[in-house]
Amino acid sequence: MINITFPDGSVKQFEAGVSAYDIAMSISPRLAGDILAATVVPASDATGKGTIYDITRPINEDASIKLHKWEDPEAKKVFWHSSSHLMAEALEALYPGIKFGIGPAIENGFYYDVDFGGHTLVEAELKAIEDKMIELARSKEQFVRTEVSKADALKNFTEKGDQYKCELISDLEDGTITFYQNGNFTDLCRGPHLKDTSVVKAVKLLSIAGAYWRGDEKRNMLTRIYGITFPKKSLLDEYLVLLEEAKKRDHRKIGKEMELFTFSQKVGQGLPLWLPKGADLRFRLELFLRKIQQQYGYLPVVTPHIGNKDLYVTSGHWEHYGQDSFRPITTPQEGEEYLLKPMNCPHHCEIYRSKPRSYKDLPVRLAEFGTVYRYEQSGELHGLTRVRSFTQDDAHLFVRPDQIKEEFEKVIDIILYVFKTLDFKNYKAQVSLRDPNNKTKYIGSDENWAKAEAAIQEAAQEKGLPTVVETGEAAFYGPKLDFMVKDALGREWQLGTIQVDYNLPERFGLEFVGSDGMKHRPVMIHRAPFGSLERFVAVLLEHTAGKLPLWLTPDQVNIVPVSEKFADYAKKVCDLLNNSEIRASVDDRNETIGKRIREGELKRIPYQLIVGEQEEKDGTVSVRKQGGVNVGTMSLEDFTKAITDEVKAQLA
RNA sequence: GCCAGUGUAGCUCAGGGGUAGAGCGCUUCCUUGGUAAGGAAGAGGUCGUGAGUUCAAUUCUCACCACCGGCUCCA
Numbered sequence: 251m252i253n254i255t256f257p258d259g260s261v262k263q264f265e266a267g268v269s270a271y272d273i274a275m276s277i278s279p280r281l282a283g284d285i286l287a288a289t290v291v292p293a294s295d296a297t298g299k300g301t302i303y304d305i306t307r308p309i310n311e312d313a314s315i316k317l318h319k320w321e322d323p324e325a326k327k328v329f330w331h332s333s334s335h336l337m338a339e340a341l342e343a344l345y346p347g348i349k350f351g352i353g354p355a356i357e358n359g360f361y362y363d364v365d366f367g368g369h370t371l372v373e374a375e376l377k378a379i380e381d382k383m384i385e386l387a388r389s390k391e392q393f394v395r396t397e398v399s400k401a402d403a404l405k406n407f408t409e410k411g412d413q414y415k416c417e418l419i420s421d422l423e424d425g426t427i428t429f430y431q432n433g434n435f436t437d438l439c440r441g442p443h444l445k446d447t448s449v450v451k452a453v454k455l456l457s458i459a460g461a462y463w464r465g466d467e468k469r470n471m472l473t474r475i476y477g478i479t480f481p482k483k484s485l486l487d488e489y490l491v492l493l494e495e496a497k498k499r500d501h502r503k504i505g506k507e508m509e510l511f512t513f514s515q516k517v518g519q520g521l522p523l524w525l526p527k528g529a530d531l532r533f534r535l536e537l538f539l540r541k542i543q544q545q546y547g548y549l550p551v552v553t554p555h556i557g558n559k560d561l562y563v564t565s566g567h568w569e570h571y572g573q574d575s576f577r578p579i580t581t582p583q584e585g586e587e588y589l590l591k592p593m594n595c596p597h598h599c600e601i602y603r604s605k606p607r608s609y610k611d612l613p614v615r616l617a618e619f620g621t622v623y624r625y626e627q628s629g630e631l632h633g634l635t636r637v638r639s640f641t642q643d644d645a646h647l648f649v650r651p652d653q654i655k656e657e658f659e660k661v662i663d664i665i666l667y668v669f670k671t672l673d674f675k676n677y678k679a680q681v682s683l684r685d686p687n688n689k690t691k692y693i694g695s696d697e698n699w700a701k702a703e704a705a706i707q708e709a710a711q712e713k714g715l716p717t718v719v720e721t722g723e724a725a726f727y728g729p730k731l732d733f734m735v736k737d738a739l740g741r742e743w744q745l746g747t748i749q750v751d752y753n754l755p756e757r758f759g760l761e762f763v764g765s766d767g768m769k770h771r772p773v774m775i776h777r778a779p780f781g782s783l784e785r786f787v788a789v790l791l792e793h794t795a796g797k798l799p800l801w802l803t804p805d806q807v808n809i810v811p812v813s814e815k816f817a818d819y820a821k822k823v824c825d826l827l828n829n830s831e832i833r834a835s836v837d838d839r840n841e842t843i844g845k846r847i848r849e850g851e852l853k854r855i856p857y858q859l860i861v862g863e864q865e866e867k868d869g870t871v872s873v874r875k876q877g878g879v880n881v882g883t884m885s886l887e888d889f890t891k892a893i894t895d896e897v898k899a900q901l902a
Numbered sequence: 903g904c905c906a907g908u909g910u911a912g913c914u915c916a917g918g919g920g921u922a923g924a925g926c927g928c929u930u931c932c933u934u935g936g937u938a939a940g941g942a943a944g945a946g947g948u949c950g951u952g953a954g955u956u957c958a959a960u961u962c963u964c965a966c967c968a969c970c971g972g973c974u975c976c977a
Contacts, residue, residue, distance in 0.1 A: 361972095373907065459972030460905025467974045471905055474972070502970095506913080515950085516969055571977060593977050627903055627975060628968095636976080725977060744976090776977095813934040840933085841940085848938035860937060874937055 255314035270305040271445060274317055281317070286325040286449065287442055289316040302328065304395060304442040320481055330355035332393060332432075332444040333383075333453070333479040334362045339391075339435035340382035341475075345369065349412040350437070351463055351472045357740060359478030360487075363461050365414065371473050376455040379475075387450040389432040393443035400424035403438060405718035414463065414472075450479050452486035499738035501791040502633040508796055508804070508854065510787070511634060520631040520638035522784060527804040534802055537620055538671075538901070539643055539779065542664055544776050548617040548645055553597035554623060559587040564757055565596040566693055570726055575625045594620035595751075595776060598646040599758040602772075607762040609650060612772060613657055617645035619783070634788035635743050641783045647674065647775040654773055658731075658748060664781045665733060665746040666715075671901065672790060672799065677745070678734040679715050681706055685722030692726050698752035702773075703729045705750055727753040733781075738792040745781040745789060750774075796854045797876065801897040807834035808850040809871075812843055812862030819866040823859065823886060830890045834859075851876065857893070 251263045254273060264273060270288035274281045291300030293312040302324055303309070305317075318325035334353035341348060341364060351363030364371075398406070400419060406429075407415040415438050419427065430439040432447060444450075454477060461474040480486045497503070505511050510528030517523060524532060540550070559578050562568040571592065578587035591597065598616045621641045625840060630636055649657045669677060682775065683703050684692050692699070706729055710717050717731070733746035751774040754760075761769045780786035790798070800806060807827060811820040817838040827834040837846045843860070850858045859871040864883075871889055873881035884892075 370906085457971055458906050461973045462904080465974070466905070473905075476972080513969090519968070565977095567977060574975085575977095595977085622977090624977075629903065629905095629973085630975065631969095727977075784909075810937080812936050815934070842933095842935055843937065844935085845939050846937095851938055860935080864934060864936090871938080878938070880937065 252309065253312045254309070255312075257314075259317050264309075264779055265317045266310050266596070267308040269304055269308055270315060270317060273315065274305070277900070285317045286320060286444055287322075287328040288319065289324060290317075302442050304328075304393065305445050306393075307395065307442070319584045327355045328442055328444060329449070329481070330360040330479065331442075332447070333450055334360040335430065335432050335435065335437055335439070335443065336383050336386060336447050336450060336479075337379065337455070337475065337477055338362050338364075338437060339386055339433050340379050342435055342470045343386075344379060344382055347411075347899040349410075349414055351414045351461075352418070352435075356476075358694040359456065359476060361474050361476045363463070363472040363474045365470065365472050366653070369545060371458055371475070373458060376458070376475075379783045380453045380477075382453055383450070383453045383479075386433060387447040387453075389433070390446050390448040392446045393441075394431045395441055395443070396429050398427050398429050402429055403427045403429070406436070407438070422822070428690065438837065441547065443782060449481050452483045454478055454486055455489065460531050478517075479667065493739075496738045496740075499792045499795045500633075501635075501737075501788040504796040505634065505788075507852075510791075510804075511811060514845055518638070519628060520626060522634055522637055522639070528787070529800070530804045530875045531802060532787065535702045535780070535783060535786070536643070538802075539668070540617075542667065543615075543617050543645065546615070546660060547613075548615040551598065551601055551616045551618050553591075553594060553601070553618060553620065555591055555623075556588045557591050557597060560587055561600070562589055562592075565599075565754060566727065566757060567592060567596070570693075576623055579830070590623035591620070592622055592624050594618055594642065595646055595754055595774070596758070598644075599754055599760060599774075602646075602648050602760055603758060607648070609762055609764045609770070613647050613649040613653055614763055614772075615645055615647045617643075620644045627841065628788050634784040635737065637784050640785070642785065643780040643786075644776070647777065648755070648762075649775060650762070650770070651773055654705045654750065654775070655709050655712070657775055658750070659713055660710065661748050661775065661777045661779075662713045662715060662731075665748070665777075666713075668779045669744070674735060676736065678742070679710065680723070680732045680734055680744075681710065681717045681719045682725070682732060683719060683721050684724040684725035684729065688722070694727060694753040694756075699729070702750035706731050706748075725749055727751050728776075735789050735793075743781075743785055743789055745786055746779045747777065747781060751776060751778040780856045797856075798854070799900050800856050800893070801900045803854070803856060804833065805835065805853065805855045806832055806857060806893065807854070808846075808855045808858045809834055809836045810843060810846045810850065810858055810860050811836065811838050814838060814840070816862050816866055820859075822859050823861060823871060826886060827893075831893065832893050834888065847874065851878075859889070 252266050253261050254264055255261050271282055274285050285305055288303045288305055289300045290303045290309055291298060291314045321840050333356060338350055338353055347534060348367065349365040353362030403419045404416055407419065418438060428439065428441060429436050430441055430443050456476045456478060459474045462471055463469040491637045508527060509525050510531060511522050511524050514523060556579065559568060575592055576590050578589055580587055601616055602614060619641050621639060623639050625637055626638055647657050684699060710731060728749050728751040730747055730749035731743045734742045736742050755771050755774050760772050762772050764770045809820045809824050811817045820836045821839060824834045839846065847858055854889045856876045858874045860874060861871055865871055870883050870885050872883045875881050875887060
C-alpha cells in the first residue's frame with residue numbers, strides 16, 4: 251500500500267500502481283469523469299515540484315497529488331497536447347506517408363509541424379481534417395504510454411522514414427524515451443496525455459503557416475497547422491467570439507477609425523504617416539516624457555537623420571547590420587558614404603566627446619526623440635509595432651562605473667511611472683543575457699559582460715522588480731532589461747528598454763577625468779521608456795481599445811447643439827473651453843442629435859456636451875460621459891474645472 | 903527573406919469571361935430635432951500593377967507589389 255496526500259493535507263491509502271483516475275473514482279465517478287491530468291509529487295522527488303501525470307499512469311510510491319480539471323492550466327495543456335496528437339492521427343489517415351516534426355500545446359491551443367512532401371495544404375482542406383478529428387475523438391481512442399529503448403525508437407521511425415523524429419530521438423538519452431499511441435497513430439512523446447480522445451468535443455483549425463524545422467531558416471520549411479479544441483462546443487463558440495472582440499481592438503483598425511496614422515504604398519512599406527490627430531497625440535506623449543526627463547536631469551539634444559558610414563564602422567553596427575540595412579547614400583564626392591541612422595547612440599557618443607568631461611560632470615544624460623531607419627524584413631512589418639522608420643524616446647547616460655546601479659534604478663523609476671500613468675499593469679520585465687555558448691555573436695570582453703549583467707540584475711532586485719531571465723536575448727553590444735507588453739491578440743512586444751553598454755565608450759574612446767587627475771572610461775546606459783512612439787501608441791491603443799485617457803486623447807469634448815439655433819452658443823462654449831486648454835469641437839452638422847451623439851461615441855470622445863435653450867439661458871452645459879452616462883447639467887466653469895482636475899489627477 | 907491567405911467606391915464588404923453592386927461616409931435639398939442611426943436626390947470605381955490566354959479579362963493563367971496570419975529576424 252502507498253500513501254496519497256491530497257492538497258488539503260488529508261492522506262489516503264491505495265494499492266501501489268493506483269492511477270489518478272482510480273483515486274478520483276474513489277472520491278466520485280463525476281470527479282473521475284472531469285479530471286484531465288494530475289500533478290504527482292512522488293516522495294522520492296527531491297525538487298518537490300512533481301510531474302504532470304496521465305490520469306491512467308500508475309503511481310508506485312507515496313506521493314502527494316493534485317487533480318486537474320479543465321479550468322486548470324495544467325489540464326488545458328494536456329488537453330491541447332493530446333489534441334495535437336489527435337490532429338496528427340487525422341492527418342495521417344487523410345494524407346498517408348506524411349512526416350511529423352513537433353506538435354506541442356501553446357498558450358491557446360496547439361500546433362503540429364508537418365512535412366506533406368509534394369502536397370501543398372490549403373485552408374479549404376482544414377474542414378475535412380476537423381471532421382476527421384471529431385470522428386476519431388468520438389471513437390474514444392485510449393492514449394497508451396509505452397517506454398521504449400532508443401534503438402527501438404530509432405528503428406520505428408527509420409522504418410517509417412520520418413527523419414524529423416529520428417533527429418529528435420538521436421538527441422534523447424536512452425531510458426527516457428516514451429511513445430504514445432492513439433488509434434493508429436504512434437508518436438514520440440514525453441506526454442502526458444488524456445485518458446482517451448472522447449473528451450475532445452469541439453475542434454477549430456485556425457490557420458496554416460510555414461515554419462522552419464527547429465526554427466532554423468537554413469532547414470526545411472514544414473507546414474504548421476494551428477488549432478484549438480474544447481471539451482464543450484459552447485466553449486469554442488465563446489473563444490471565437492473573444493477572438494473577434496480582440497480583433498476589434500487591433501491598433502491598425504482603431505488607428506484608421508480615429509484617423510491617427512496611415513500607410514501609403516507610394517511612400518513605402520513600413521513607413522508610417524502620422525495624421526493630424528495622431529501627430530497631436532504623439533506630441534502630447536513627447537511632452538509628457540520631456541517633463542519627467544527634465545526633472546531627472548536629462549539634457550535634450552538634436553542630431554541629424556544621417557551619419558557618415560565611418561561613424562557606424564567605429565560603433566560596430568556596420569559590421570553587424572550593414573548588409574541587412576538600407577544601403578549607404580553616396581555623394582558626388584568619390585568614396586563618401588552616409589547611412590540613414592539606425593540608432594542614435596553613435597551621434598550621442600560624439601556629443602559626449604565634444605568636450606572634456608570631469609568626474610564631477612557625470613552622469614551626462616543626453617535625450618533625443620530620435621527618428622531611426624531600419625530595413626526590417628518585409629514579412630516582419632506589422633502596423634505600427636514593427637516599422638522601418640520610427641522615433642525612439644532615446645537617451646544615453648554616460649556614467650562613472652560607481653554610478654551605474656543608481657542611474658539604472660532611476661531609469662526603472664521613470665519607466666514604472668510612465669507605465670503607471672498609462673495604466674499598463676500586465677507587463678513583464680525581462681532580463682536579457684548573452685548566450686554563453688555563442689560568444690561570437692557579441693562584442694566586448696567577458697569581464698565587461700559579467701559586470702554589466704550583474705549590474706542589471708542587482709538594480710532590478712533592489713527596485714523589487716520581478717524579472718524573468720532570458721539567455722541569448724541580449725543585444726550584441728550588451729545585456730538589457732526590457733519591458734514586454736502583450737497586444738490584443740496576445741503577441742508580446744518590447745516597449746521600454748534599459749541597456750548597459752561598456753562597448754561603445756571603448757570604441758569611441760570616451761573619457762572623463764577622475765578625482766585622481768587620470769583619464770577613465772565612462773559606462774553608457776541606453777534607455778527608452780516607450781521604446782518607440784510608434785510601438786507604444788500601437789500597444790496603448792490595443793490596451794485601451796482606443797479609449798485613451800482624457801489627458802492624452804486628441805478630442806476631449808464634443809459639443810452638440812440641440813438645433814442650429816444654438817450653434818452660436820455651442821461655439822462660444824467651445825472657445826471658452828479651448829482657452830482653458832481643453833480640446834473641444836462643435837458638431838453642428840445638420841443631423842439629428844441622436845446621430846451626432848452616436849458618432850461622438852464611436853469616435854471615442856470622453857465627454858459630449860448637449861446645449862439647447864435651457865443651457866444657453868443659464869450658461870450651463872448638459873454633460874454626457876463616454877458610454878452613455880448622463881452626468882447632468884452644470885455651469886461651464888464647473889465643467890472646465892472638473893476636466894482640468896481630472897487631467898491633473900491622471901498625471902499625478 | 904520563407905510558407906499560406908487576401909487585394910472591387912473614402913470605409914466595411916457582395917459579385918463574377920460580355921467594361922460593376924450594397925451599406926456606411928461624402929455633396930445638395932427637405933427636416934430644427936434633448937442624450938447611440940430622420941427622409942430624399944446625387945456624385946464617386948481604368949475591380950492592386952504588368953504580361954499572357956481569349957472575339958472579349960475586373961473575373962482564367964503567370965509574374966510583381968502591398969496587406970493579413972505564422973516562421974526566421976529585430977541595433
